[in-house]
Structures are given as C-alpha cells and as structure tokens.
Amino acid sequence: MTGYCRRLQFLGCVLVVCTLLVASTAVAGTPPDDAAYVGNETCAMCHDEISAEYPSTMHGQVYWSGSSDNHVDCESCHGPGSAHADEGDASLIANPGNTDEPGNSEWCLSCHTELHEDQVLGDAHYALSGGCADCHNAHETESTLRQASSDLCMDCHTDIRAQANMPSHHPITEGLMQCTDCHNPHGQETMHTATADENELCFSCHASKEGPFIFEHEPVIEDCGICHNPHGTVADNLLVQTEPALCLSCHQMHFHTQLAGIEGEFTMPVYPERGGESSIDGFKEAMLTKCTQCHMAIHGSDEPAQSITAPGALSR
Amino acid sequence: MRRVRWIWVSSVLIGAIVWICTPAVAQEGNAVYTGSLFLGGHYTGIDESIKRVGEFNRGEEEGMGDVGLYVLGRRDFNMFELDGRFYDPDEFGFRGRARIDDQFKLRLDVQSFQRQRATDLLDNMSVRESKDREGIAPGGKMITNEDLDPTADYGYNRREIRTQAEFSPRGADWLTLRAAHRTILESGDDQRVSSGHCSSCHMTSQTAERENRTHALTGELEADAGKAIIGYEFDYRIFQPDGEVATVLFDSASHPVNGGAGDEFASRLNFEDSVIGYGALPEVEKMAHALKGRARLGNGTLVGRASLATTKNKDTQLEATATGGVLQYAVRTSAKTSLRARVNVRRVENDDYFVDVPTWRDGRGGGGQDFDYLRLSAMTRTELSGNLELKWKAARRTTAKFLAGYESIDRDNVPFEDAGETTTRLIGQAKVTHRASGQATLRFGYRLELTDKPFTHYSGVYETRGNGVLELNDVSNQAYYYQREQLKVMDVTTEPTSEHRIDASVALRPSATVNLNLGLKIGLEANSDLDSIDYERTLFQPNATITLAPDPKWSLYGSYTFTMDESNLPVLVPLMDG
Numbered sequence: 044m045t046g047y048c049r050r051l052q053f054l055g056c057v058l059v060v061c062t063l064l065v066a067s068t069a070v071a072g073t074p075p076d077d078a079a080y081v082g083n084e085t086c087a088m089c090h091d092e093i094s095a096e097y098p099s100t101m102h103g104q105v106y107w108s109g110s111s112d113n114h115v116d117c118e119s120c121h122g123p124g125s126a127h128a129d130e131g132d133a134s135l136i137a138n139p140g141n142t143d144e145p146g147n148s149e150w151c152l153s154c155h156t157e158l159h160e161d162q163v164l165g166d167a168h169y170a171l172s173g174g175c176a177d178c179h180n181a182h183e184t185e186s187t188l189r190q191a192s193s194d195l196c197m198d199c200h201t202d203i204r205a206q207a208n209m210p211s212h213h214p215i216t217e218g219l220m221q222c223t224d225c226h227n228p229h230g231q232e233t234m235h236t237a238t239a240d241e242n243e244l245c246f247s248c249h250a251s252k253e254g255p256f257i258f259e260h261e262p263v264i265e266d267c268g269i270c271h272n273p274h275g276t277v278a279d280n281l282l283v284q285t286e287p288a289l290c291l292s293c294h295q296m297h298f299h300t301q302l303a304g305i306e307g308e309f310t311m312p313v314y315p316e317r318g319g320e321s322s323i324d325g326f327k328e329a330m331l332t333k334c335t336q337c338h339m340a341i342h343g344s345d346e347p348a349q350s351i352t353a354p355g356a357l358s359r
Numbered sequence: 360m361r362r363v364r365w366i367w368v369s370s371v372l373i374g375a376i377v378w379i380c381t382p383a384v385a386q387e388g389n390a391v392y393t394g395s396l397f398l399g400g401h402y403t404g405i406d407e408s409i410k411r412v413g414e415f416n417r418g419e420e421e422g423m424g425d426v427g428l429y430v431l432g433r434r435d436f437n438m439f440e441l442d443g444r445f446y447d448p449d450e451f452g453f454r455g456r457a458r459i460d461d462q463f464k465l466r467l468d469v470q471s472f473q474r475q476r477a478t479d480l481l482d483n484m485s486v487r488e489s490k491d492r493e494g495i496a497p498g499g500k501m502i503t504n505e506d507l508d509p510t511a512d513y514g515y516n517r518r519e520i521r522t523q524a525e526f527s528p529r530g531a532d533w534l535t536l537r538a539a540h541r542t543i544l545e546s547g548d549d550q551r552v553s554s555g556h557c558s559s560c561h562m563t564s565q566t567a568e569r570e571n572r573t574h575a576l577t578g579e580l581e582a583d584a585g586k587a588i589i590g591y592e593f594d595y596r597i598f599q600p601d602g603e604v605a606t607v608l609f610d611s612a613s614h615p616v617n618g619g620a621g622d623e624f625a626s627r628l629n630f631e632d633s634v635i636g637y638g639a640l641p642e643v644e645k646m647a648h649a650l651k652g653r654a655r656l657g658n659g660t661l662v663g664r665a666s667l668a669t670t671k672n673k674d675t676q677l678e679a680t681a682t683g684g685v686l687q688y689a690v691r692t693s694a695k696t697s698l699r700a701r702v703n704v705r706r707v708e709n710d711d712y713f714v715d716v717p718t719w720r721d722g723r724g725g726g727g728q729d730f731d732y733l734r735l736s737a738m739t740r741t742e743l744s745g746n747l748e749l750k751w752k753a754a755r756r757t758t759a760k761f762l763a764g765y766e767s768i769d770r771d772n773v774p775f776e777d778a779g780e781t782t783t784r785l786i787g788q789a790k791v792t793h794r795a796s797g798q799a800t801l802r803f804g805y806r807l808e809l810t811d812k813p814f815t816h817y818s819g820v821y822e823t824r825g826n827g828v829l830e831l832n833d834v835s836n837q838a839y840y841y842q843r844e845q846l847k848v849m850d851v852t853t854e855p856t857s858e859h860r861i862d863a864s865v866a867l868r869p870s871a872t873v874n875l876n877l878g879l880k881i882g883l884e885a886n887s888d889l890d891s892i893d894y895e896r897t898l899f900q901p902n903a904t905i906t907l908a909p910d911p912k913w914s915l916y917g918s919y920t921f922t923m924d925e926s927n928l929p930v931l932v933p934l935m936d937g
Contacts, residue, residue, distance in 0.1 A: 099391045101433075199800075199866060201876040201904040205920040214415040219452070219472050248543065250573045250598035251640050254738075255670060255677040257712045261737040261773065265814055279477065284924075292853040299500065306494035309487040309501065313618045314559055317503045323494040325486025329502050332483045336562070337554050345641055345675050347629050347716070349556055349609070 073137050078123040085128050086117040093182060102181050120150050120181060140176045148174030151181075178228065196222040203274050211282075212275030225273070242267050256343030262293075263342050290334040302326040390434035397427030401446070417473045417514075423447045436461040449473045449516050464525040469518075476513040479550060481506065484562045499615045500560070507565040515547025515569050537579040545571040551638045553607040556628065559615065567638060568602035587654035594647040594668075604636040626720045641674035659690025659698075679709040679738055695752040702745045709736035725837075735772035743767045746786065756794040763787055774815050785809045798868045806860040813854030813886070853894055853926070855884035874906040884926075896926035 087094035097103040097117075118124050120139055127136035139150045151174075178195055179187040188195060193215050197204035203222075207215045214220050222228075225244055245267045246253040252263060262269040270289060271281040278285040284292070304325030310318035322328070335341055402422040426445045432438060437460060443453035455467040481504035488498030523539040551567040554560060574597050581590035611632040612624035625631055647668035654661050665684040671677070683705030691697045712734040720726020746764030753759050764786035772778060790804040831837060864878035882898030902920035 099393075198874060198906065199876075201864070201866075201918065202878050202880060202900070202902055202920070204904065205902050205918050208918065211414065214472065217415045217472075219415060219470065247575070247596075248573075250543075250596060250643060250645075251571060251600065253598075253643060253645075253670060254641075255672050255679045255709050255736070256641070257675055257677065257714070257734060259737050261814070264738045302498075302500060303489045303492050303494060304486040305489040305497050309497065311501055311503060311559060311561075312616050313613060314561070317505070317559070317561055319485030319503050321485060321487045321494075323489065323492075325502075326488070326500075328483040329486055333479070336479060336481065336484070336552055339552060339638060345672070346637060346639065347714070349628055349630065 074122040074124070074135060075126050078127075078135070079125040080118050080123045081125050081128050082118075083116045086124060089128075089131075090117075097182065100182055101187055119154075122150070139174070140180060140182075148176070151175045151179075193218075193220075193222045196226075196228070206272065206275035209275035209277055211277070211279050213273060213281070215274075245273075252342040254343045257345045258347075259343050260341060286333045286335060287331050290338075294334075297330045299326050300330045390432065392430070392432045394428070394430040396429075397425075397444075399425040399427075401425050414475055415472060417449075417475055419447075421447070462527050462529060464523075466521075466523040468521040471516060471518040473516050474514055474547075476515075476550065478511065478513055479552065479564065481552065481562050481564055501615055502560045502562065504562040505564070507563055511548060511550065511566045513548050513550045513566075515545050515549070518542075518544045518546075533583045535579075535581040535583070537577070537581070539575075539577040541573075541575040543571075543573040545569055549638075551605040553605075553637055555609065556612045556624075556631065559610060563607060565605055565607075567605035570600065570602035571640070572599045572601065573597070574599075581651075587652065589653075590651040592649045592651065594645070594649075596645040598640075598643045600640040600642065604639045606634050606636045608634050623720075623723065626723055626726060629716055639674075641672045643670060643672055645670045656688065657690065658692075659688055662687045662689075675712070677710045677712060679707060679736075681705060681707045683742075697750045699748045699750075700745075701748075703743070705742045707738050707740050707742075709738035711735050735776055737770060737773045739771045740773075741769045743769075753791075754793075758792045760790045761788070768814075770814075780812050782813055783811045800866040802862070802864045802866075804860070804862040806858075806862075808855075808858040810854070810856050810858075813852055813856060815852045815854070852886065852889075853896070854886065855894070855896070856886045856888050857884070859883040872908050874904075874908075876902075876904040878902045878904075892927070894927060897923070898925075899923040 083094065094117075102120075120137070122137040124136050127133070137150055139148060181187055197207070206212065215222065242253075242264075252267075254263070267273075270283060272283050273281060276282055278289070282289055287296075303323050304321045306322060307320070308318065309321050310316075340346070400422065403419055405420050423446070426443075428441065428443045430439075430441045432440075437458060439455070439457040441453070441455050443451070445451040450472050452470040452472075453467070454469075455465075457463075457465045484502050484504040486502050488500040490496040490498045519542065521539070521541045524537065526536045528534060528536075547569045549567045549569045550564055552562055552564050554562050576595045577592065579590060579592040581588060609631055611621055612628055614620045614624075645668065647666060649664055649666040652661075652663045663684065663686050666682070668681045670679045670681075683703070685701070685703045687699065687701040689697065689699040714732050714734050716730050718726075719728045719730055744764065744766040746762055748760060748762045751759045751761070764784075766784040766786070767781055769781040770778070774780070786806070786808050788804070788806040791802070793801045795801060859882065861879070861881040863880075864876060867875040867877075869875070878901065880898065880900040882896070882900075884894075884896040886894040900920065900922045902918065904916070904918040906917075907915040
C-alpha cells in the first residue's frame with residue numbers, strides 16, 4: 044500500500060472521529076403538551092387558501108372520507124393546534140413540510156408505518172436528509188412528489204445528472220426511464236438497488252446477457268459494473284472505459300499488433316477480389332481499435348471458436 | 360403492423376382501467392376529476408443526413424401529430440389516473456393506475472421507443488503484413504473488410520407492457536395477493552460482423568434480424584399475522600430470441616499467399632468450407648422461489664429471505680442453480696441511533712460442459728492430439744457477506760452513517776480447476792450530512808475497501824509461468840501455444856487491493872428558484888501485491904451544477920463536470936506468444 048493511501052486512511056479516521064464529537068441537544072419544534080385539537084375550521088380562519096384546496100389533494104381525497112375511522116384532517120399531521128392558533132407562533136405546531144426540521148417526518152411515518160420499517164432497514168434518504176418533505180408535499184393535488192421523480196433525484200445527485208447527460212446513457216433524461224425503475228428511494232434490503240442481486244436487476248431487462256453459456260465471460264458473472272456504469276459514460280454502450288483499454292486491463296493484446304503493414308494498396312493473392320489500403324500501423328489499427336468488432340458475443344456464447352485451441356468462443 | 364397491434368392493445372388496456380374504475384369513482388360524494396389534453400405536431404427534415412440524431416432521439420423525414428392526455432379521478436378510496444403521450448407509432452407511452460375501495464390496486468405501464476445503433480464501417484480492418492519495417496516487402500497475413508449491407512440503418516424498437524396488481528380480500532385484510540406481468544419486445548436490425556480464418560481474414564458485416572421477447576411473471580402471497588409477516592414469491596422469466604440467425608460461409612483454409620497447404624490448415628480447425636450461423640442467442644428460462652418473513656424482535660425488526668432459483672439455457676440444456684438466504688436485524692438503539700446487521704450467503708452451481716472438438720492435425724506427423732475438455736464454470740461459487748451499519752442523528756441537522764462490512768467469494772474453479780482461492784474484502788464507510796440551514800446542505804462520504812486475492816482471469820495477462828513447467832512436444836520437439844495456455848495462471852490484474860473513495864458535495868438553495876450544487880469525487884485504487892508492477896488508478900471529478908427555475912413552466916440548467924481518470928494500466932505485449 045502506498046504512503047499516499049495510508050495518509051488518506053488516517054485522514055478518513057480523523058474525520059470519522061471528529062464527526063462523532065459533534066453533538067447537539069436541539070429539539071425540533073412541536074406543539075406543547077397541553078395543546079388541544081381545535082378542528083379544521085379554526086385552521087381555515089387563517090390558512091384559507093390551503094383549506095380550500097385540501098379536499099382535492101391526494102391526502103384530502105383518500106383519507107378525508109367523512110367516516111370517523113379514516114378522518115384525517117389538518118391536525119392529523121400538524122398536531123394539536125390550540126397553542127399555535129392562540130399565539131400565531133409557527134414554532135408551536137408541527138410542520139412535516141419543513142425540511143429544516145427533519146424530525147417532523149415522524150408525523151408522516153406514524154401512518155406510513157411500512158416506510159418507517161424501511162427507513163430503519165434500508166439505506167434510506169430519511170436518515171440523511173430533511174425528511175419526507177425533501178421530496179414530498181402533502182398538499183399537492185396530482186402527486187405528492189415535488190417534481191417528476193427523476194428530476195427530483197437529480198437535484199441532489201448532481202453527479203448522476205452529469206453522467207446521465209453523457210453520450211452513452213440509459214434514457215433517463217429522455218423520460219423513458221425513471222430512477223425508481225432501479226432504485227427504491229425509501230430504502231430497501233440491499234444497499235443501492237431494488238433487488239438483492241445487482242446483476243439480477245440488470246438481467247431483468249437485459250435477459251439475453253444472463254446465460255448460462257458454454258463459453259463464459261467471467262466479469263458478467265462477477266458484476267456488470269466491472270465494465271458498465273449504468274448512469275452514463277463517455278464510451279459507447281455504457282462502458283466505463285473505451286475499447287480497447289477496458290479489455291486490455293484484463294487481457295493481453297494479440298501478437299499481431301506488433302506486425303508492420305505494407306504501405307499502399309493490396310489484394311489477397313488467393314482472393315484477388317478482396318483487398319484494401321494498408322499502412323505500417325495497419326495491424327495496430329485493426330487489433331487495437333475495438334475488440335468487439337470480432338469478439339461480438341462479449342457476454343458469453345454457446346458457439347465454438349474456429350480454432351481448436353482457442354479457450355472460448357467470444358470471437359463469434 | 361405489429362406496432363399498430365401494440366397501440367391497439369395499449370388502448371384496450373387503458374380503456375379497461377377507465378371502464379372498471381369510472382363507476383367506482385363516479386358515485387355520489389366529493390368526487391374529483393382533473394385532467395389535461397395536449398395536442399400538437401412535429402416535423403423533422405433531415406435532407407439526406409444520417410438518421411441517427413442521438414441514441415434515443417431519432418430523425419425521420421416525417422410529420423406526425425403529437426397527443427398527450429392526463430386524467431385523474433378520485434373519490435374516497437377509489438381513484439384512477441391515466442397519463443399518456445403519443446409521439447409517433449414507434450414512440451409512445453401510457454401509464455395507468457387504479458385503486459378500488461382500497462382492496463384492489465392496479466398499475467399499467469406501456470412504453471415504446473426507438474434505440475438507434477451506430478454502424479461500424481470496419482474501415483480500420485485493412486492491412487497486409489510487411490516483412491520489413493519500411494513497409495515494402497509484403498508478407499502473408501492480411502485483413503480485409505466488406506459491408507454486405509452498406510445502406511443498413513441499425514437500431515430497434517423496444518416495447519414494453521408491465522402490469523402490476525394487488526388485492527386484499529374484504530374481511531381478510533391480513534392477506535395480500537400480488538401479481539405482475541411484464542413483456543419486453545425488441546424488434547429491429549443488428550449489425551453482425553464475422554471474421555474468416557487466417558488465410559482470408561475477411562471481416563464481413565451484414566444485417567441480422569433482432570426479434571427478442573422477454574416475458575416475466577411474478578406472483579406473491581403475503582400474510583400479516585400481527586407481529587410477523589410471512590410471504591411466498593415466485594418469479595418466472597423466459598427470454599426468446601426469434602430473429603433469423605445470420606449465416607456466413609467459412610471458406611476452405613489455405614496458405615494466404617500461394618493457396619496451398621489446405622489439408623494442413625483444415626486439420627487444425629473446428630470447421631471450414633461450410634455455411635454456419637453465428638451470433639445466435641439461446642432461449643433462457645428462469646424460475647425462482649422465495650420465502651420471506653418479517654417479524655418484530657425486541658425493539659427491532661428481523662427480516663429474512665430464502666430463495667432458490669434455476670436458470671436454464673434451453674438450447675444447450677445448461678442449468679445454473681442458486682440457493683441463498685439473507686438475514687437482517689435492524690433496531691433503534693436510542694432516539695438518535697439505529698443499528699442494522701445483515702448477513703447474506705449464496706451458493707451458485709452451474710453445470711460443467713464437455714466440449715468435444717476434432718482431433719488436432721489428425722493423421723499428420725506430430726499431430727493427433729485430443730483437445731476435448733470439460734468446461735468448468737466460473738459461475739460455481741459460494742458468496743458470503745455481512746455488514747453492520749450505525750445511523751446516528753448527531754445533531755438536529757447532522758446525520759452520520761457508519762458501515763463496517765466483510766465480503767468473501769469462493770470460486771470453485773477460478774482461475775483454474777480446484778483453485779480454492781477466496782477473494783475477501785473488508786469495507787469501512789462513513790457518511791455525514793449536515794444541513795447548515797434550510798438553504799444549504801453539506802455531504803461528505805468516505806469509503807475504504809481492502810481486498811485480498813482480487814479476481815483474476817486465467818487467460819489474461821500473466822507475469823509468472825503459472826502452474827507447471829513448459830515441456831516440448833514429444834514428436835515435433837516444439838512448444839505449441841496451447842501448451843503455454845495450459846500453464847497460465849494470471850496474477851496481473853487491475854482489480855485493486857485497496858480502494859479509497861471520497862465523495863463531498865454542497866447543495867445551496869439561496870432562493871426557491873435557484874439551486875446550486877458543487878461536488879467533488881476522489882478515487883484512489885492501488886494493487887501493490889503484484890510482482891512486476893504497482894498498479895494505481897486515480898479519479899478526480901469535481902462538478903458544478905446550477906438550476907434556475909423562475910417559473911414552474913420553464914427552467915434553466917447548467918452543469919460542468921471535469922473528470923481525470925488516470926491509471927498505469929498493465930498492458931503487456933506478449934512476445935512469442937503464438
């Protein structure tokens with residue numbers, strides 16, 4: 044291990060320790076214990092615009108059914124409002140929509156219990172950010188999301204937005220895919236993706252790559268991410284590096300690359316109708332431009348190679 | 360014709376949602392309907408330019424109507440939503456959702472789009488060997504190319520229908536049934552390239568029909584017994600390639616200059632002088648079963664999953680079986696901290712395959728070797744991973760996560776038979792998020808991975824002789840390169856033994872209409888366990904993004920990312936290998 048790496052390891056440890064030393068006992072704003080419920084009509088006296096629209100919102104429609112069992116009104120999410128109504132002080136009432144008080148998301152999770160489980164279990168955004176209100180607005184009419192889902196994700200994940208705009212990308216920016224096709228923003232049992240096996244996630248759409256094949260390409264089994272970056276790359280086909288550099292990071296070159304070519308036009312003596320233009324570097328151009336010109340079945344194949352001694356059949 | 364059929368199928372499915380849900384929504388009461396209709400048109404003129412505008416943006420000389428529709432109906436626990444866009448017969452999408460009485464939920468997604476593929480002109484495939492370094496004296500090795508379909512326009516249309524349904528019987532809301540179906544159809548043209556053998560290394564390009572279908576069916580049953588939920592899930596998937604396989608004539612091998620030695624070359628090849636299909640994909644069928652459970656245990660939640668999956672190549676009858684399980688316990692240890700422990704184990708076994716090849720140089724002096732072999736699968740392995748993660752709300756606006764993990768992969772036959780080499784990895788990670796105010800968020804993450812015996816490929820670059828001693832052929836007194844192949848054990852790799860990742864970002868929102876993000880990623884990889892090289896790779900990637908959205912109807916977005924990715928790649932020119 045290099046000295047540079049060791050220094051970075053040390054720096055990482057220092058940062059972790061420093062973070063552990065940072066603590067605060069600040070308490071998120073909540074209604075006082077003696078606050079009482081005052082009803083929607085009281086809320087509407089000041090928040091008339093929100094009150095007027097609320098019946099047509101998703102929360103308003105789905106849960107404001109009129110039955111006492113499912114009756115959800117303003118104070119179901121904002122808590123008892125008497126103190127706030129009396130004083131007009133915003134700190135005396137809960138506001139799950141305030142991203143500056145992420146603890147207020149507990150109000151949301153008290154009903155959405157399945158998400159409560161997931162945010163504990165998974166790699167949830169909840170624990171890292173401003174809570175549910177970072178992405179959701181409970182008062183929206185058509186959807187509780189603040190923006191179209193992928194735009195919403197990329198507002199924070201700007202590096203992914205940059206990758207999604209690279210020449211080769213999954214069609215996220217075109218609106219043909221959503222981030223949620225692969226990721227569950229509420230958290231899941233796996234670290235990043237919506238299925239237990241990240242390769243399995245890829246194969247659910249790209250089933251032709253899974254095999255099993257007679258002649259395997261081992262990285263396909265190991266991890267699709269060895270060769271591909273699913274969000275976007277400069278190289279074609281979402282490859283993390285351009286060919287042939289990517290291939291040559293594991294494989295050796297053909298010995299033909301060392302050959303010199305003649306200068307000028309040529310024809311094949313045995314097949315005079317075939318020919319072309321040759322140069323001294325012609326073999327390098329042929330063998331070191333794009334390996335998949337010949338090795339097309341790069342994910343695996345059941346077809347034998349032409350030569351008996353070849354170990355596999357990626358050549359076809 | 361097929362795309363018209365798809366549009367009809369889509370329309371019928373969407374109509375069915377409306378038909379089913381409208382009565383439920385349109386009962387008396389406070390029903391709400393909202394909707395919008397978009398009507399437009401578009402015309403593209405390309406004036407003989409190439410059709411490819413972008414991978415997913417196609418240019419066609421055409422004019423076409425453009426229709427968008429959104430409808431939302433809602434009353435109490437009933438709702439339906441339709442959202443669709445028709446751009447042209449190849450590009451359209453519809454999404455429908457419905458919920459009836461909170462018992463039945465249905466989701467439908469239909470999508471069709473075109474993907475354009477680049478055409479490889481193969482013009483780099485043209486050379487004849489020179490025996491001297493001046494490029495004058497012609498040698499025997501040659502490569503030529505020919506495009507059999509020079510006007511081909513490669514690309515395909517991808518259509519998908521996905522339906523998901525969930526049902527909870529009235530009076531038995533502890534039971535949930537889920538079913539999903541998904542069809543993916545890809546149809547179009549692919550470019551297929553084949554290469555002749557040495558005497559006529561003639562690269563030919565032609566069009567191959569792409570007609571791939573994937574069907575996936577999922578069923579799930581879940582029972583909620585109060586403190587515990589148990590469930591069973593099955594997944595069935597089949598991939599069927601129906602396109603006509605491209606064929607090519609592999610002519611008789613001979614000396615490239617004088618056309619002789621035909622018998623000698625023929626005795627070294629698997630096939631020649633025959634028309635053979637190539638680039639074919641097998642039909643693959645997959646079936647998976649899983650038992651799932653979730654239960655409250657103490658102050659936490661225990662989640663488990665055991666699964667069995669078989670994947671079968673129906674053309675070769677190869678079958679891979681994966682069995683595994685995941686166990687996870689997550690608990691809130693205090694008001695500010697939670698802990699998650701997770702263990703995952705999986706065993707994959709793939710059939711070995713006997714490869715029967717013709718006897719090498721049969722009946723010729725020094726020949727007669729039998730190269731039949733048993734292909735051992737790299738898929739066969741045992742994987743084990745575990746990690747412990749602590750989440751800590753360090754302050755009102757500061758959250759930290761710490762993770763310690765262990766992974767091991769024991770591949771039975773990589774890099775060689777019964778190798779018994781196990782890749783192990785230790786992982787440490789810390790992430791901190793601080794919301795300085797409602798307008799600023801700072802994120803910092805650091806990840807360290809230390810790997811022992813990273814993955815290597817048996818026939819890759821190698822720096823030691825390997826698992827044996829090279830001996831000359833008894834008869835010819837020569838060493839053939841198949842003998843060298845057998846000795847290889849790769850120990851040069853660009854897989855790192857240590858990896859550091861730093862990810863930092865600042866998100867600023869000075870006003871509701873302005874969003875500014877600054878980010879920096881640093882990656883350092885190294886492998887200092889190699890004998891002949893100290894492999895290192897450095898990634899440095901700062902980025903800045905600004906989004907201005909003065910009005911909900913339009914926004915301005917600008918982004919700049921700089922990437923420096925530097926590595927001392929161990930590329931080895933193998934002198935005398937062959």
